[in-house]
Amino acid sequence: MTDHLVQLSYLAAAALFILSLLWMSHPSTARRGVRAAEIGMLLAIVGTLVRHEIVNYEIIALAFLAGSAIGVPLAYLMPMTAIPQRTALSHAFGALATGLIGTAEYFRLTGMDVAPSPLVMSALMFEMFLGFLTCTASIMAFGKLQEIMPTRPMIFPLQRALNVSIFIATIAAAIALVVLPAGPVLFGVFVGLALVFGVLLVVPIGGADMPTVIALLNAYAGLAASAMGFVLNNKLLIITGALDGSSGFILAVIMCRAMNRSFANVLFGGFGQLQTSAAGAAEDRTVRSLAPDETAMTLENAQSVVIIPGYGMAVAQAQHKIHDLYQQLTQRQALVRFAIHPVAGRMPGHMNVLLAEANIPYDALVEMEDINPEMPMTDIALIVGANDVVNPAARDDPKSAIAGMPIIEADKARSVMVVKRSMGKGFSGIENELYFQDKTHMLFGDAKDYVGSVVKELASTAA
Ligand code: NAP
Numbered sequence: 001m002t003d004h005l006v007q008l009s010y011l012a013a014a015a016l017f018i019l020s021l022l023w024m025s026h027p028s029t030a031r032r033g034v035r036a037a038e039i040g041m042l043l044a045i046v047g048t049l050v051r052h053e054i055v056n057y058e059i060i061a062l063a064f065l066a067g068s069a070i071g072v073p074l075a076y077l078m079p080m081t082a083i084p085q086r087t088a089l090s091h092a093f094g095a096l097a098t099g100l101i102g103t104a105e106y107f108r109l110t111g112m113d114v115a116p117s118p119l120v121m122s123a124l125m126f127e128m129f130l131g132f133l134t135c136t137a138s139i140m141a142f143g144k145l146q147e148i149m150p151t152r153p154m155i156f157p158l159q160r161a162l163n164v165s166i167f168i169a170t171i172a173a174a175i176a177l178v179v180l181p182a183g184p185v186l187f188g189v190f191v192g193l194a195l196v197f198g199v200l201l202v203v204p205i206g207g208a209d210m211p212t213v214i215a216l217l218n219a220y221a222g223l224a225a226s227a228m229g230f231v232l233n234n235k236l237l238i239i240t241g242a243l244d245g246s247s248g249f250i251l252a253v254i255m256c257r258a259m260n261r262s263f264a265n266v267l268f269g270g271f272g273q274l275q276t277s278a279a280g281a282a283e284d285r286t287v288r289s290l291a292p293d294e295t296a297m298t299l300e301n302a303q304s305v306v307i308i309p310g311y312g313m314a315v316a317q318a319q320h321k322i323h324d325l326y327q328q329l330t331q332r333q334a335l336v337r338f339a340i341h342p343v344a345g346r347m348p349g350h351m352n353v354l355l356a357e358a359n360i361p362y363d364a365l366v367e368m369e370d371i372n373p374e375m376p377m378t379d380i381a382l383i384v385g386a387n388d389v390v391n392p393a394a395r396d397d398p399k400s401a402i403a404g405m406p407i408i409e410a411d412k413a414r415s416v417m418v419v420k421r422s423m424g425k426g427f428s429g430i431e432n433e434l435y436f437q438d439k440t441h442m443l444f445g446d447a448k449d450y451v452g453s454v455v456k457e458l459a460s461t462a463a
Pocket residue numbers: 084207208209210211309310311312313315316342343344345346347348349350384385386387388389390419420421422423424425426427428445446447448
């Protein structure tokens with residue numbers, strides 16, 4: 001009876017996870033998707049807790065308390081703009097758990113009278129290799145995203161040869177353990193090599209490529225969980241691991257396309273290296289700036305405005321003011337659209353989430369490929385806290401650190417306005433020539449404050 005209940009709860013959980021992925025693919029159903037995943041996870045946990053195999057509930061309760069003591073503050077204290085780091089940290093913990101469960105299983109299996117089958121040992125080795133390497137790789141990704149480590153790619157002589165040698169040595173140790181499972185020293189060497197390989201894998205990758213790396217690590221963690229499902233004969237783990245693994249890979253492919261890069265390029269390219277601009281230092285050059293009342297006057301006369309949000313909008317939490325601005329302008333019969341770059345902000349879909357939170361209509365959000373042909377017919381491109389995603393160097397300068405990354409072509413609009421606090425650089429750390437063009441006006445200030453002032457001006461002239 002209990003077994004049936006467990007299997008039923010697993011089946012329901014698996015169905016909810018699949019529905020959740022489906023619902024999360026559109027902003028209008030995303031909340032339902034998150035709820036479905038939460039209920040699915042609850043069913044999976046309850047189902048697992050009532051299994052006969054559980055021998056000690058006290059240890060589980062202790063682990064639950066320890067995990068909550070770390071997880072709850074993490075969820076509340078880390079701001080939304082730090083979601084990529086938080087995701088990296090969760091991957092590190094999840095992958096460590098996978099690796100440790102694999103370790104426990106290894107000692108349990110090798111302590112039995114009958115040697116484990118090569119099939120089980122292969123799944124175990126695969127799971128532990130991915131688990132341990134994902135753990136250290138995710139910690140490195142966290143360090144780079146949190147900027148407690150240099151975000152630039154760290155390159156040293158014979159790096160690739162070293163990486164390949166460690167990879168081959170790890171696989172050789174894994175094969176030896178499949179053939180002759182009982183070898184605790186070799187097992188320790190295998191785990192150590194997998195941990196070191198994870199570090200070396202992320203060291204040469206620059207900060208700008210971290211979103212893709214996170215998606216890839218997500219896929220690795222999913223595959224590891226799936227392999228663990230085979231070892232533990234747990235169907236739910238196999239299904240959820242496969243879902244996690246495949247969605248991680250799909251996301252990584254989407255991110256690669258968005259950055260116009262290949263997997264090999266991301267993993268071995270040393271992308272995102274800081275580079276000194278060919279142009280003079282920003283402080284030596286002049287830019288045109290406007291006060292909020294002047295900006296309001298210019299916007300009032302525009303017939304078409306494309307708002308390009310970026311990371312700065314998220315930092316300033318300016319989305320609600322942007323919504324007010326949208327209303328002011330549409331009341332004046334202007335055509336207002338939002339250009340969404342796939343890697344704007346700090347996580348996939350970052351801008352969509354914030355604009356949806358501020359109740360901007362979905363049909364006003366336009367993807368990069370669709371808005372770019374419209375830019376030459378646009379009166380004003382209003383950039384709010386975006387920098388790299390509108391940097392023409394990506395298109396025009398093959399030597400640029402972001403060369404090849406598709407951009408929203410704000411520079412093709414009739415005029416450009418940029419809301420930001422200073423001449424500070426974007427995530428990739430490079431200068432943006434767009435700010436110095438004749439058609440560009442800088443709107444210096446915090447995005448929320450500046451846009452708020454413009455909205456006030458517009459509201460006062462609306463009556
Ligand atoms: P960005 O290049 O990081 O530029 C953001 C700009 O916002 C900065 O230049 C900053 O200038 C301004 N800013 C910061 N706080 C502000 C505030 N309170 N008010 C107004 N402006 C503010 O952002 P982006 O154009 O959105 O590009 C995203 C970058 O992040 C890309 O390089 C992408 O590869 C990378 N990335 C993306 C993801 C993802 O999944 N989306 C994840 C990790 C990394 P000031 O300091 O002068 O204000």
